[in-house]
Amino acid sequence: MTPTIRDVARKAGVSVATVSRVVNESAHKVREETRQRVLEAIQALGYQPNDVARGLKKRTSHTIGLIVPDISNPFYPAIARGIEDVANAHGYAIVLCNTYEDLAKEREYLSLLRRRWVDGLIFATSGVNTKHLQWLRGHRVPVVLVARDVEGLEIDAVLVDNFRGAYLAVQHLIGLGHRRIGFIGGPSTLHVSQERRRGYLQALDDAGIAPDPAYSVEGNFRAEGGDSAMQKLLQLSPPPTAVFAANDLMAIGAMNAIKRVGLRIPGDVAVVGFDDIPFASLVEPRLTTVAQPKYKMGAMAMTLLLERIEGKGDGPRKILLEPELIVRDSCGAREKEAEEIPAPPP
Amino acid sequence: MTPTIRDVARKAGVSVATVSRVVNESAHKVREETRQRVLEAIQALGYQPNDVARGLKKRTSHTIGLIVPDISNPFYPAIARGIEDVANAHGYAIVLCNTYEDLAKEREYLSLLRRRWVDGLIFATSGVNTKHLQWLRGHRVPVVLVARDVEGLEIDAVLVDNFRGAYLAVQHLIGLGHRRIGFIGGPSTLHVSQERRRGYLQALDDAGIAPDPAYSVEGNFRAEGGDSAMQKLLQLSPPPTAVFAANDLMAIGAMNAIKRVGLRIPGDVAVVGFDDIPFASLVEPRLTTVAQPKYKMGAMAMTLLLERIEGKGDGPRKILLEPELIVRDSCGAREKEAEEIPAPPP
DNA sequence: GGAAGTTTGGTAAACGTTTACCACAACGGA
DNA sequence: TCCGTTGTGGTAAACGTTTACCAAACTTCC
Numbered sequence: 001m002t003p004t005i006r007d008v009a010r011k012a013g014v015s016v017a018t019v020s021r022v023v024n025e026s027a028h029k030v031r032e033e034t035r036q037r038v039l040e041a042i043q044a045l046g047y048q049p050n051d052v053a054r055g056l057k058k059r060t061s062h063t064i065g066l067i068v069p070d071i072s073n074p075f076y077p078a079i080a081r082g083i084e085d086v087a088n089a090h091g092y093a094i095v096l097c098n099t100y101e102d103l104a105k106e107r108e109y110l111s112l113l114r115r116r117w118v119d120g121l122i123f124a125t126s127g128v129n130t131k132h133l134q135w136l137r138g139h140r141v142p143v144v145l146v147a148r149d150v151e152g153l154e155i156d157a158v159l160v161d162n163f164r165g166a167y168l169a170v171q172h173l174i175g176l177g178h179r180r181i182g183f184i185g186g187p188s189t190l191h192v193s194q195e196r197r198r199g200y201l202q203a204l205d206d207a208g209i210a211p212d213p214a215y216s217v218e219g220n221f222r223a224e225g226g227d228s229a230m231q232k233l234l235q236l237s238p239p240p241t242a243v244f245a246a247n248d249l250m251a252i253g254a255m256n257a258i259k260r261v262g263l264r265i266p267g268d269v270a271v272v273g274f275d276d277i278p279f280a281s282l283v284e285p286r287l288t289t290v291a292q293p294k295y296k297m298g299a300m301a302m303t304l305l306l307e308r309i310e311g312k313g314d315g316p317r318k319i320l321l322e323p324e325l326i327v328r329d330s331c332g333a334r335e336k337e338a339e340e341i342p343a344p345p346p
Numbered sequence: 347m348t349p350t351i352r353d354v355a356r357k358a359g360v361s362v363a364t365v366s367r368v369v370n371e372s373a374h375k376v377r378e379e380t381r382q383r384v385l386e387a388i389q390a391l392g393y394q395p396n397d398v399a400r401g402l403k404k405r406t407s408h409t410i411g412l413i414v415p416d417i418s419n420p421f422y423p424a425i426a427r428g429i430e431d432v433a434n435a436h437g438y439a440i441v442l443c444n445t446y447e448d449l450a451k452e453r454e455y456l457s458l459l460r461r462r463w464v465d466g467l468i469f470a471t472s473g474v475n476t477k478h479l480q481w482l483r484g485h486r487v488p489v490v491l492v493a494r495d496v497e498g499l500e501i502d503a504v505l506v507d508n509f510r511g512a513y514l515a516v517q518h519l520i521g522l523g524h525r526r527i528g529f530i531g532g533p534s535t536l537h538v539s540q541e542r543r544r545g546y547l548q549a550l551d552d553a554g555i556a557p558d559p560a561y562s563v564e565g566n567f568r569a570e571g572g573d574s575a576m577q578k579l580l581q582l583s584p585p586p587t588a589v590f591a592a593n594d595l596m597a598i599g600a601m602n603a604i605k606r607v608g609l610r611i612p613g614d615v616a617v618v619g620f621d622d623i624p625f626a627s628l629v630e631p632r633l634t635t636v637a638q639p640k641y642k643m644g645a646m647a648m649t650l651l652l653e654r655i656e657g658k659g660d661g662p663r664k665i666l667l668e669p670e671l672i673v674r675d676s677c678g679a680r681e682k683e684a685e686e687i688p689a690p691p692p
Numbered sequence: 693g694g695a696a697g698t699t700t701g702g703t704a705a706a707c708g709t710t711t712a713c714c715a716c717a718a719c720g721g722a
Numbered sequence: 723t724c725c726g727t728t729g730t731g732g733t734a735a736a737c738g739t740t741t742a743c744c745a746a747a748c749t750t751c752c
Contacts, residue, residue, distance in 0.1 A: 002485070004738055015702045020740060028741085031700060051461040052407055053738035055398045056707050063441070071426055072624065077418035084444055093458060095409070096442040098430055112439060115397040139348070223628055252628050259630050278418065279625050282569055282598050284605050350708055361732045366710060374711085375729060399708035402737050 003045040012041035023049055055117065064120045064305060065113040067097045067106065074249075074277040075294070079124050079146060082298025090306060092119070099125065106132065114139055120305045122146055124298075126190050142308035146301040147292070149191050149318070156308065158300045158319040162192050165290040165323030166199025166244065169272040172288070172325055173242045174207045176332065178270060181209075182240035183216040184229040184250050196246045196274060215240055219250045226253025234261060241269055242331070248273035248280050248289055255283060255330070266332030276326055285329035293321050349391040358387035369395055401463065410466045410651065411459040413443045413452065420595070420623040421640070425470050425492060428644025436652060438465070445471065452478065460485055466651045468492055470644075472536050488654035492647040493638070495537050495664070502654065504646045504665040508538050511636040511669030512545025512590070515618040518634070518671055519588045520553045522678065524616060527555075528586035529562045530575040530596050542592045542620060561586055565596045572596025576603035587615055588677070594619035594626050594635055601629060601676070612678030622672055631675035639667050 005023075009016045014034060021030050022038045030038075041047070055061045066083060068076045080096070087094050095118070097109040110132060113121065121141055126148040133153060136143055145157035173181050183200045186193035197216070204211050217232050219225035226245055233240055234257065245251035251273030258269055265271055265285055273280060276291035300319060307313070351369075355362045360380060367376050368384045376384075387393070401407045412429055414422045426442070433440050441464070443455040456478060459467065467487055472494040479499060482489055491503035519527050529546045532539035543562070550557050563578050565571035572591050579586055580603065591597035597619030604615055611617055611631055619626060622637035646665060653659070 005740095006738080016739080017702060017704095017741075018700090021701095024740080026741090028701095029699065034700080048457065048461050050402075050463065050738055052398050052401045052463055053707090054740075056396075056402050056709085056737090057739045057741090059707070061398055066442075071417065072423035074420065074624070077423065080417055080442065081444060084442060088455075088458075091458075093441045093443075093462065095439045096412075096426065096430060097439075098427060108434075111394070112434075112437075115394050116439065117396065117398050256628070256630060278420070279628070282602070282625070282629070284602060284630060351710095352708080362709080363711075363732060363734095364730090367731095370710080372711090374731095377730060380730080396708055399737090400710075402707090402739090403709045403711085405737070 003047045005047070005049070007045055008038065008041045008047045011045060012037045014038060059117070060119055061117045062091055063093050063095060063116065063118045064122060064302075065097055065109070065118045066094045066122050066124065067099060067109060068124045069101045069126070070098055071096065074279065075147075075247075075275055076124060078278075078294035079298035079301075082295040082300075083122055083146075083302045084298075086299050086302040086306070092306075101125075103129065110135065114141070119309050120144075122301050122305060124148070124301075126150075126192070142305055142313075144301050144305045144308070146297055147192075147294075151191055154316045156304050156317050156319075158297050158304060158321065160292045160297065160321045160323050162195035162323070163199040163202070165274060165292070165325075166196040166246070167203045168199075168323065168325045169244050169274065169290050170200050170203035171207075172327070173244065173270060173272060173331065174203060174209070176242075176270065178240075178242035179209055180212075180238060180240040180242070181215065182233045182243035184219045184226055184233070184243060184245040184254060185216065186219060186221045186246045186250075188218055193246060200244055219246070219253075221247050221249060223249045223253035223256075226250025227257045228253075230254035230257035234258070234263075239269070242271070243269060244272045244274075246274055248275045248277045248287060251287055251289065251330075252279070252283055255287070265330055270331040272331060274323075280326075281328065288328045288331045289326055290323045291326050292323055297321060349393045351393070351395070353391055354384065354387045354393045357391060358383045360384060405463065406465055407463045408437055409439050409441060409462065409464050410468060410648075411443055411455070411464045412440045412468050412470065413445060413455060414470045415447045415472070416444055417442065420625065421493075421593075421621055422470060424624075424640035425644035425647075428641040428646075429468055429492075429648045430644075432645050432648040432652070438652075447471075456481065460487070465655050466490070468647050468651060470494070470647075472496075472538070488651055488659075490647050490651045490654070492643055493538075493640075497537055500662045502650050502663050502665075504643050504650060504667065506638045506643065506667045506669050508541035508669070509545040509548070511620060511638070511671075512542040512592070513549045514545075514669065514671045515590050515620065515636050516546050516549035517553075518673070519590065519616060519618060519677065520549065520555070522588070522616065524586075524588035525555055526558075526584060526586045526588070527561065528576075528579045528589035530565045530572055530579075530589060530591040530600060531562065532565060532567045532592045532596075534564055539592060546590055565592070565599075567593050567595060569595045569599035569602075572599025573603045574599075576600035580604070580607060580609075585615070588612075588617070589615060590618045590620075592620055594621045594623045594633060597633055597635065597676075598625065598629055601633070611676055616677040618677060626672075627674065634674045634677045635672055636669045637672050638669055643667060 005016050005019050008019045019038050021028050022035050084094050099106040121143045124146045143155055145155055149157050149159050185197050201211055217229045219229045245254050251271050255271055258265055273287050273289035276289045280287040280289050351362050351365050354365045364376055365384050367374050368381050430440050445452040467489045470492045489501055491501055495503050495505050531543050547557055563575045565575045591600050597617050601617055604611055619633050619635035622635045626633040626635050
């Protein structure tokens with residue numbers, strides 16, 4: 001049906017070896033004239049090498065697996081893009097695996113990916129458990145973690161400095177004069193949650209503010225969790241005048257809880273988030289947040305993986321990227337500019 | 347390194363054919379006792395069949411390509427999940443391809459996918475051009491379109507009834523008493539844009555409202571486009587009292603433009619969107635919108651594709667799914683309930 | 693006019709499966 | 723006794739590449 005290398009060879013009047021050599025621009029020389037004949041035959045037949053056959057021979061699939069808990073979490077698509085862009089530039093395809101935090105599903109995927117001889121794996125998930133990683137280790141497929149670290153594991157990872165990001169956020173609040181600053185954390189089992197909490201505490205401490213345990217409540221990294229956490233915070237007396245949510249989804253949930261009781265943002269309570277998901281700039285008021293370089297993280301993770309695949313491995317590397325505070329409107333930092341904007345109601 | 351079928355055969359003291367037969371539960375019988383021996387050997391060695399070798403032999407890759415313009419568009423992840431879940435259930439892996447609406451990139455991916463012998467393709471994109479599809483046709487890989495139709499093409503597709511969805515949205519607005527209803531459309535070249543516009547016009551017509559061309563402005567399916575379109579609408583006199591945006595992103599942009607000039611939603615102007623992206627319920631006020639069954643569309647598309655792959659093809663099928671109007675707060679439909687909620691400010 | 697490279701090309705053996713054939717044994721019926 | 727089945731297993735040829743070897747045919751260089 002579709003032409004094979006053999007068809008090309010026949011048409012060009014050469015052996016398959018020769019065809020293979022021109023296709024792969026092999027070091028083994030082939031006379032320019034023959035090369036042209038082969039090229040013409042390829043053109044005429046519309047030949048394209050079969051990557052699965054090639055993969056069998058070269059023992060590689062030029063495919064990498066991307067494992068995320070859920071691609072519809074707005075945090076992941078940008079990472080995926082970063083990964084895919086550099087993968088694609090190097091001829092790799094990425095197969096997408098949603099695990100929904102389900103260990104069984106994760107195991108299934110791992111098995112699927114192994115049978116396909118993927119050249120590498122990127123975990124953009126917190127659901128990695130040590131068992132699985134050991135399993136992988138046994139099969140020595142290169143792995144890199146992105147965005148979520150797993151402690152005490154000797155694996156490449158590219159992460160953002162969560163401690164510093166949180167510190168930046170809270171420092172910003174303090175700079176604005178806030179003293180009663182609430183914290184809505186992520187699931188406490190996660191490493192990122194712990195780090196962001198640490199940053200919050202440290203910023204408070206450095207400003208000489210004694211942390212009030214009541215101001216610190218645990219969420220679930222989802223909007224609805226932020227909402228109910230905020231409700232609790234609002235019932236305190238006195239309630240916090242500002243709140244730092246450990247991710248944007250919770251921050252947005254918190255904003256909704258605040259507006260619902262008729263309070264104003266940032267007037268009555270200021271809000272900072274973490275992540276800078278696309279919607280952070282779309283909510284009203286626009287959310288001030290600490291941005292993770294998501295695309296870049298993905299791109300770097302893939303670059304690292306590529307190096308591993310090519311065997312350039314030294315020890316395991318942890319890459320820490322700098323977070324950046326994006327000041328928008330939810331903390332009232334730009335009150336002055338805001339005044340200029342109002343247009344007259346028609 | 348990793349054990350092959352030959353290792354298993356040796357260990358079990360049988361031929362590779364036998365091993366293959368037990369692994370594939372072939373019709374060719376193998377005695378129970380031998381089967382057990384093979385199974386034990388497999389267990390002991392941790393053998394897993396190599397899918398690329400198998401793919402070479404069977405001329406299939408158990409892989410399907412998913413082509414989207416941009417996975418970070420919040421409309422696509424849910425579709426991708428639907429696709430992936432059913433694909434996975436049938437042992438298929440999906441490779442993710444972002445084209446960024448770039449034809450060259452699309453062509454590149456198509457070529458990549460062909461070389462890998464993907465068993466099928468799902469286009470969740472409007473960027474399909476006829477040339478490409480012909481190319482595909484030539485290589486007869488099954489294709490199904492999802493969410494975005496391409497007119498006059500004999501290809502399977504699963505779509506939502508865009509006309510009806512738009513009709514529903516505008517009818518809702520009319521039912522609420524609105525007469526001056528603005529429309530923020532998508533790029534007019536797209537089939538979906540045209541359909542939604544048609545629905546808007548029809549609903550107006552059925553209510554005996556003469557459409558004012560000035561009330562109809564073209565956006566780009568992005569928030570920022572909805573924002574500037576809304577600004578234009580607001581400058582009209584009299585301005586519309588309600589607006590239907592052809593997708594949620596633009597609706598949210600429009601909401602921001604409205605709030606910015608100090609107008610209230612839905613008090614001064616009501617807003618309806620289209621798609622029901624996850625953030626529709628997170629903005630303030632929560633966006634009333636017509637929902638596309640995104641996950642289901644993905645799942646059905648994959649199901650269709652699976653049938654095609656298995657050769658169950660009759661003529662090309664177009665599946666039209668029903669959109670559903672989700673009434674939330676941006677049109678003031680629930681004013682009464684809203685009154686009960688206010689909690690006292692602390 | 694050789695010996696010793698260089699080009700340049702072909703042959704055939706992998707890579708890890710699946711599967712069409714063949715073979716042998718056991719069995720049942722005529 | 724012979725023959726056709728049926729059950730069970732092995733042999734070896736694909737699938738479409740890549741690549742280690744080999745082998746002519748030309749250089750060069752004495």
